[in-house]
Amino acid sequence: MLKAGVISELIVVALLSAMMGYYLWLVSKGRPLPKIRRIPAIDAIEEGIGRCAEMGRPMHYAPGDFGQISGEWGPAVVSALNIYKYTLKLAAKHEVPVYTSLPGVAEIIPLVQGIAREAYREEGKPELYKEENILYYGPSAYKIARCGTVLRNNVALNVQIGVFYTEIQSHAVARQIGAINIGGTTRWTAMYGQAITCDYVLICEEVLAAGTLVSGDPGMTASLAGEDVVKMFLVALGVIGIILGLMGNPALNSLLKM
Known part of the structure; x- marks a missing residue:
């Protein structure tokens, strides 16, 4: 039996791996990647x-x-x-x-x-x-x-x-x-x-x-792009969780404890 909270962590890891794999696939096909802003x-x-x-x-x-x-x-x-x-x-x-x-x-x-x-x-x-x-x-x-x-x-x-x-x-x-x-x-x-x-x-x-x-390494750019997509997803998930919590709905909290 999996420890409480492990399933949600596995989902995040799977999502991160999928997004990084997707952008690396774009690199292999010679397709354009998201641009990194000047710093x-x-x-x-x-x-x-x-x-x-x-x-x-x-x-x-x-x-x-x-x-x-x-x-x-x-x-x-x-x-x-x-x-x-x-x-x-x-x-x-x-x-x-x-x-x-x-x-x-x-x-x-x-x-x-x-x-x-x-x-x-x-x-x-x-x-x-x-x-x-x-x-x-x-x-x-x-x-x-x-x-x-x-x-x-x-x-x-x-x-x-x-x-x-x-x-x-x-x-x-x-x-x-x-x-x-x-x-x-x-x-x-x-x-x-x-x-x-x-x-x-x-x-x-x-x-x-x-x-x-x-x-200028496409592989590093692909990895960074995949991580950013997952971070945006987690931020959105956090905002949804706050809204649901304020409404008294514990659904997301219960899901993350799986």
């Missing part, structure tokens, strides 16, 4: 890089405090790395140096190095790759080290998008030297710090949408 924080990256080029100053990028591409935070880390590659390619066009502060997880080092090499090679400027600009500080000192990197190199753009515990210090340092701050995290408990200190912010799931947008 101001992503547009601001290009603006900030142009500012770096005009001022003759470098930029700084940090892909979060978590470096694992598997597990709970895997999708957010992958999205942060997609945005990182997009940022590097824009920086390569203007020949703006990029200092990258890695999280305290060693497994991300070769991955980031590979992404950087590929980004510069795709822009026809492999000579811009500088391994010494990809900085790994270990598991204990990376937060204060990020502050030092931002300040020491006098960056004009500070982009920190990924999964963060809390991140205020390096944004505050960047603001003191007149840099543009662009932040984003999927952890709502860490969102407040970036909202306070950043000029542009990706709020929670916007990180995933932004990573999909800049990647």
Whole structure:
């Protein structure tokens, strides 16, 4: 016998799988997918890089405090790395140096190095790759080290998008030297710090949408579209449940307890 409430969860999972499968089928047939809207924080990256080029100053990028591409935070880390590659390619066009502060997880080092090499090679400027600009500080000192990197190199753009515990210090340092701050995290408990200190912010799931947008990957777009349809369905279901509850009708509540 199934546990109470499991049937409704299974229905949601089945619906999500069906919608994602449908949009992936559209991809396989070469049919158009829903478009992802432009996100101001992503547009601001290009603006900030142009500012770096005009001022003759470098930029700084940090892909979060978590470096694992598997597990709970895997999708957010992958999205942060997609945005990182997009940022590097824009920086390569203007020949703006990029200092990258890695999280305290060693497994991300070769991955980031590979992404950087590929980004510069795709822009026809492999000579811009500088391994010494990809900085790994270990598991204990990376937060204060990020502050030092931002300040020491006098960056004009500070982009920190990924999964963060809390991140205020390096944004505050960047603001003191007149840099543009662009932040984003999927952890709502860490969102407040970036909202306070950043000029542009990706709020929670916007990180995933932004990573999909800049990647241009049809499979990721299909998955995102399927998830959005299911979210709209659940919101509508919630509204109907509230209305029925106010009318004294427990039908939906009873259904969800199945």
